[in-house]
Amino acid sequence: MAYEHASAPANIFERRESRVRSYCRSFPAVFKSARGSELIAEDGTRYIDFLSGCSTLNYGHNHPELKQALLDYIGADGVAHGLDMHTRAKARFLNTFERLILKPRSMDHRVLFPGPTGANAVEAALKTARKVTGRTNVIAFTNGFHGMTLGALAATGNSGKRGGAGVPLTGVTHEAFDGYFGEDTDTADQLDRRLSDPSSGLDKPAAIIVETVQGEGGLNVASDAWLRKIEKIARKHGALFIIDDIQAGIGRTGGFFSFEKAGVTPDIITMAKSLSGLGLPFALTLIRPQHDLWKPGEHNGTFRGNNHAFVTATKALELFWADDAFEKETARKAARLRAGLEKIAASASFAGRLKGKGMMSGIEMESGDVAAEICTECFQNGLIIETSGSMDEVVKVLAPLTITDAELDAGLKILADAVRAVSARRQKSAA
């Protein structure tokens, strides 16, 4: 094999992969296999995965039943690629999604397959909203993250990513997320005030797009009350209400949808990441039928239906979402996680408040430097964990929801040790 023949194994990446590569810089190993909550490197080192593909692997790596379903499908020459033609796999996915997800939640949404990435789902959502309303402006929020293609990137807050566009990003206004100006300022009221003022300069929006928990933005949580207000504001001003549930959804912060308990009904919902269950590229945009004004083929794409993903997604729905057992178990585990994080947060002066919600929780550190040092320390001890936030100051745990208590505890121990080690090192160097 070519790879083995290379004198310096890692060289091929430096030689031929674009400098834009990123996570591989934080975790400089070459991984060969993965199972459940573990990633195994070529040299046999095993890593607990507290990153889970940024919430793409909520059911862990290579879940045996999902894997088997896929092996069976491929083995039987199931259609792998068929553009957006009808396939048995797609029919089964849609039927199962309707039966286990939409119907029990009284949701009448239609499914648009927008291409298999979250950015595609967001682009389709924004196009839909602009088409339906005839307006161009979209309201997104501070620290929001919605993707890297031009339409989605305009809705993303991160200036580093925005700078990559090479053109001014237009069509989106970024408003303050819940709590952005502190507890005393109701940012929803401020938004309503400006939208109600015909001379505010804030153009009437086609949509308001929001994450319930901002994954990249630092695990900021929108309260249920705030979300309801935002929904109300959207309706009042003729805008569609979009929840980008790509990172917070599919059990990560509670129910299948992250907003279920908030009592809102988004006009459009974007999903991706853990949707396939196995980490395969797969995304969808849910649209209420009255807004499904698309003409055939008006939005298209080669990979609009990933049949392998249909198969694993269907199996995942059947396994995890046929009843509330998984949701309850996740809640239990989240409590364990939060308790562990509380202890760690209390153990070092540079560690601050807990952030996030459910299995999407983390600790705000004094600075991005501290957070980075902790993650590096963790990796050296067998734990894959990353930061998020404006200054990369939040150490964030995105473990598989299927992680065992033992693995969770083991991971938390590595994290606790790392915090302690970094703390000691910092005290020493400060002394």
Place this chain on the structure above:
Amino acid sequence: MAYEHASAPANIFERRESRVRSYCRSFPAVFKSARGSELIAEDGTRYIDFLSGCSTLNYGHNHPELKQALLDYIGADGVAHGLDMHTRAKARFLNTFERLILKPRSMDHRVLFPGPTGANAVEAALKTARKVTGRTNVIAFTNGFHGMTLGALAATGNSGKRGGAGVPLTGVTHEAFDGYFGEDTDTADQLDRRLSDPSSGLDKPAAIIVETVQGEGGLNVASDAWLRKIEKIARKHGALFIIDDIQAGIGRTGGFFSFEKAGVTPDIITMAKSLSGLGLPFALTLIRPQHDLWKPGEHNGTFRGNNHAFVTATKALELFWADDAFEKETARKAARLRAGLEKIAASASFAGRLKGKGMMSGIEMESGDVAAEICTECFQNGLIIETSGSMDEVVKVLAPLTITDAELDAGLKILADAVRAVSARRQKSAA
């Protein structure tokens, strides 16, 4: 299974899939499996596939060796999803791509994994060019097709697709493709004239992006000389030269890259569709090293490395591109196809000239109506075939390159019969 329980099989699609669905309207069957050049519907009907996922299945459906490589990988718990972390599968792909594709062609390009769709690859290409040059304008061509996300859509000519954006599409100027104004007008000269005139109003471009054969635009072929001129014009005016090889590349019109014989060296190349070999979502953007000015993570994305696709893509490179046998065999088959099409074109008054190149050829019909009627007739007789062009007036053959002569002939016969039937019907109704 949920699907079988539905009283009306197709209902789930009407009930729950967005109206934007498209190909399934032309081919109203539900497909369950596929192998080589055939798609098999639930009711057992077998269809010859002259569409191949719009050139995504150049090696046919479920090619046995690609399939086996994937089964082995999954069976061994190979990493399915790892963000852009290093994996053995990725290393092997990069090494093989370097060894079999880049090195033999003396190409020093780096590989950027942009998210697994063609649109992602184009977005990354345009961002790169704008970043490198500090300019915003991009020149694309009439009838070009580059994707549906806002950045890529701006470069796409189709007004129906453009209309879906809901915002004015900016940053791209559409110039006349080779031969657009007839044989006597050199559109490259016209472009150069305007770029050389500081008062033409045509802003200096960051890039010129072009397809060598326009797949969606009607199988228009850029001559080698014209491509060389465009490359020269790009260099002369400080723009990057981008070839979008998503549909025409990977053997479809000749070599691995469609432009090999033209003697040009694009600064950036976009690839997707048949790259994985098995129809899995996978794309890449090749960038010359001097233009790889990306900062780590400046462009990112959850599905930037599809490991399943790395595995099948690697196997496909080894199987088909280790020597020139496949390329030669494809050329032979293309000649057979063109000969067949010539005969068909001569058989009806509404059929015009042959369009396209190699295994990306078709017949220009009098109108989109005629072309659509022919394709409908074909489907009823077991052939999946589609149209392309401004008015959907070109019946286009995108058969797998691995199709057998017998299958090719069988498909051509269905097409010939359909042309004859439509011709007879039209003459009758005209009488």
Place this chain on the structure above:
Amino acid sequence: MAYEHASAPANIFERRESRVRSYCRSFPAVFKSARGSELIAEDGTRYIDFLSGCSTLNYGHNHPELKQALLDYIGADGVAHGLDMHTRAKARFLNTFERLILKPRSMDHRVLFPGPTGANAVEAALKTARKVTGRTNVIAFTNGFHGMTLGALAATGNSGKRGGAGVPLTGVTHEAFDGYFGEDTDTADQLDRRLSDPSSGLDKPAAIIVETVQGEGGLNVASDAWLRKIEKIARKHGALFIIDDIQAGIGRTGGFFSFEKAGVTPDIITMAKSLSGLGLPFALTLIRPQHDLWKPGEHNGTFRGNNHAFVTATKALELFWADDAFEKETARKAARLRAGLEKIAASASFAGRLKGKGMMSGIEMESGDVAAEICTECFQNGLIIETSGSMDEVVKVLAPLTITDAELDAGLKILADAVRAVSARRQKSAA
């Protein structure tokens, strides 16, 4: 004369002037002459002018000395139009402006003649800031008004005006003006917070453009402390600080510049309206020398130097700004105005707080309807007065600064009577 021959005098306007005409609808008379604070209609009716061309006639109509200077100039065949060539009139204006305005205030600004309208001045200001910083975003404020050409209109808050653009207005973010969210919210702090957060989605601005008193926006006043904060924020984030002094400047709210007392030094200042003194089209953009990076002719325009306006503007500077007498007298008069308005505001339940500053003051009414009714009543009794604000709810007094006490009192009496009449009418209809 053609006009007299028309059977219905006003017909020509209906017949041939665009429906966009506006003020003439509020004041449906045909005016023939004007002097000081009075406008005289064709039928001889005299109107006190509390509008002054929206602050264009701070020295009143046809001020005798300005008029005489212009008559002399024209009589001597002074250059009327000379593009931007040097003329004696321009030299005299620049010298006088330097001597009486810039030098005494230690201002090193250069003068750019941007075309003779406020919008031209704003366009030149924004171009300068974008050119200097290499950034595209500009921060403007809620209820701000900066003009009708596309660049200036993007910075204007009024949705009715914005809607006239016919294209999405880009490149400007509208932030909350001082006091916009009530007294307890420091909108400058909110702005700084977002500009300091690299993930807020608020792109680093080329400039912050602000009016010290928002003329069209409802006579909202920026406090000196807030202005100083905004200046500091601009500097901190690398943006130019622009004050649009078109309506509030030239004595209207205090000094020659409206911001003199605030202790700020704008990088760019826009001026127009009362600059010529006689109501002639004339505007300028003051730029600190380090930002004057223009290349010759890079911004041009046919009417960049209105020599007639140079003449009257020079004379006005000499008459009114050679010492502080005029400024003091204006302050005295403003106190008289405010006292009068206070009384009127107290006389009707629909009248609220006083707004504005100096000779740019008004009363906030319960609604735009009330305000409109009052203005109509005033006109019928010989007073020209208009509304401003998001809902046109502020009755605003923009009398000439040269108005006599007697005229001011007479105007205020008509206003007081109108308020009383409207109040009585409303009480009656409510009964």
Place this chain on the structure above:
Amino acid sequence: MAYEHASAPANIFERRESRVRSYCRSFPAVFKSARGSELIAEDGTRYIDFLSGCSTLNYGHNHPELKQALLDYIGADGVAHGLDMHTRAKARFLNTFERLILKPRSMDHRVLFPGPTGANAVEAALKTARKVTGRTNVIAFTNGFHGMTLGALAATGNSGKRGGAGVPLTGVTHEAFDGYFGEDTDTADQLDRRLSDPSSGLDKPAAIIVETVQGEGGLNVASDAWLRKIEKIARKHGALFIIDDIQAGIGRTGGFFSFEKAGVTPDIITMAKSLSGLGLPFALTLIRPQHDLWKPGEHNGTFRGNNHAFVTATKALELFWADDAFEKETARKAARLRAGLEKIAASASFAGRLKGKGMMSGIEMESGDVAAEICTECFQNGLIIETSGSMDEVVKVLAPLTITDAELDAGLKILADAVRAVSARRQKSAA
């Protein structure tokens, strides 16, 4: 007076005027007065004016009757500034414009006063077209010049001016002007071809805006047949047909409107420059009544009605456009001018073909350098004359239409001598 006291007269300009100043660099004198075709500098030097404020002074400087009308008006305290209120002066202008210009030409257009500059007129024209059609794209032409504000600048071809914007200019596509690709290419047909192709990427335009003779672009002339085709193409594709008659109109190239002989009826016409007759800022946008969909005040501006300009414009219409004497006399003079230019063009090897039309004619020189050297030589000998064109390669004569034969001949003699001198100098230095 401040100016006289300055030790170095020109210093004030260097000290206080923005570097963007332009014409004053070519003609480094300080002018004090002007009459007819002459400008007189402070030192008494007299210059023949072959520039005429870039066609703003078609009736010469300070035409005695226009001047007297203005003196009378000012002397009688005529309203100088009244926003867009009705004034006697405006009524007289509109009546006269209707009687002498619109009615005789069977034009039903309405007059929108857009602010007193050409750019304002163009902005209003584009806003109108976008409003009426609901489309955003506008088609302008190579080498077109339409103004410096963002909306108008987007339609201007000159890259130097465009670069001043500091933002990407959007919403306008620049197509090839008549003859741009040589005599054999019909650029109107090319435009129609692309607009008729739904996949050309050329968005359906709100308007096509064109100059009949491109003043800044190098005196390129659109043939009558081409203009008629463009009008037809506009109608066919649902776009408004706009003629920007700012430089070529008002007698400069023939009739009052430059397009009268072409037999077209523009939906919108923009006028400025010579409209006031005396060089005062004044512009208007003519709109066919069915397109006058403006709401009151939707487009506004402080200087929308320049009453001084109404007075002089009215008088100019009465003097010059009551019959066809002026038009005939201008044609006679134009013939004399063209004959003179023919001779000069034949006198030097670096001089090429004549360009332009009527009293808007010039000679294309080998290079911008040659043209600049000639103009400098002319200035030293008492002639003000400028260049135009992409490379500033055309020496252009824009003498007052009222110039006497003697003055015209004198100016041409200076030009002929300058050409000869430059030619000699060049031959010498080449030897």
